[in-house]
């Protein structure tokens with residue numbers, strides 16, 4: 001009894017062999033020979049045309065561009081085919097319009113598949129998008145290339161050597177801790193501080209943020225167009241300026257008839273304590289720069305505690321031996337200890353003891 005295809009009803013013949021109960025046309029319709037495991041994606045270096053395949057870069061060398069692109073497409077597509085029946089593939093790159101390889105946004109590829117055990121052929125056109133990423137070799141050899149620059153500056157004048165060392169050792173620690181291996185940073189001393197060039201603007205951005213949070217810095221970002229990628233996208237270079245603000249932890253400042261001391265930096269924000277009311281406030285460096293304040297550090301003097309009563313105590317200036325009577329502060333005190341205080345607007349304001 002002749003076998004009929006349950007899908008199209010045609011009988012089996014030498015021209016129409018059956019596979020798994022169906023005629024080959026219906027079988028290959030259900031299990032196409034040209035089916036990719038996932039969408040293809042080509043990665044090419046915008047400088048040297050090297051392409052990346054399974055994590056390594058293939059340099060073009062002397063190969064002609066046509067042959068080279070053909071190799072790339074084969075390397076990309078080969079592992080993506082997973083036919084149910086063994087097949088061979090032929091690929092042809094379609095040049096719709098002549099264009100230099102460096103302008104490639106995508107490749108259109110005609111694929112012809114032949115089933116190995118049957119006389120059956122399928123044809124399809126696959127589009128392979130192309131992205132530009134600088135290859136390892138170009139990254140290493142092109143000292144001049146960088147995506148971002150981090151400029152570390154003082155608020156005025158030059159970065160102090162303490163600030164410079166603190167920042168550099170912080171960056172070093174962060175990079176050592178990160179799992180990725182990094183090429184050595186290009187650090188250049190400049191008039192106002194230091195400049196560091198980065199191959200990755202993402203890394204530069206994350207370091208600028210981390211530095212700002214750690215040291216309470218002001219961050220400025222600007223970007224400059226430097227060219228175009230092979231895909232026609234504008235390429236830009238980012239500029240991060242992190243600046244030490246004109247105040248630091250320990251400073252005493254006056255603002256709107258209140259006296260504050262900067263007690264610390266938490267997540268990039270400055271913690272301040274109102275010296276007289278003991279209330280705490282938090283300012284971002286930008287907010288603090290924006291308000292009107294006066295630095296009173298040079299009015300801080302040392303005083304010795306000469307007597308302590310229940311509600312009051314006496315202090316003597318170490319500077320001119322004047323004696324002051326004051327209400328008991330909100331922290332423990334003992335005769336013979338010294339305290340720092342600021343004489344300001346005809347009153348003496350006691351600084352809270354160090355919070356260390």
Ligand SMILES: [Zn+2]
Pocket residue numbers: 005006007008009010022023024025026027
């Ligand atoms: Zn059929």
Ligand SMILES: [Zn+2]
Pocket residue numbers: 045046047048049050134135136137138139
């Ligand atoms: Zn390259």
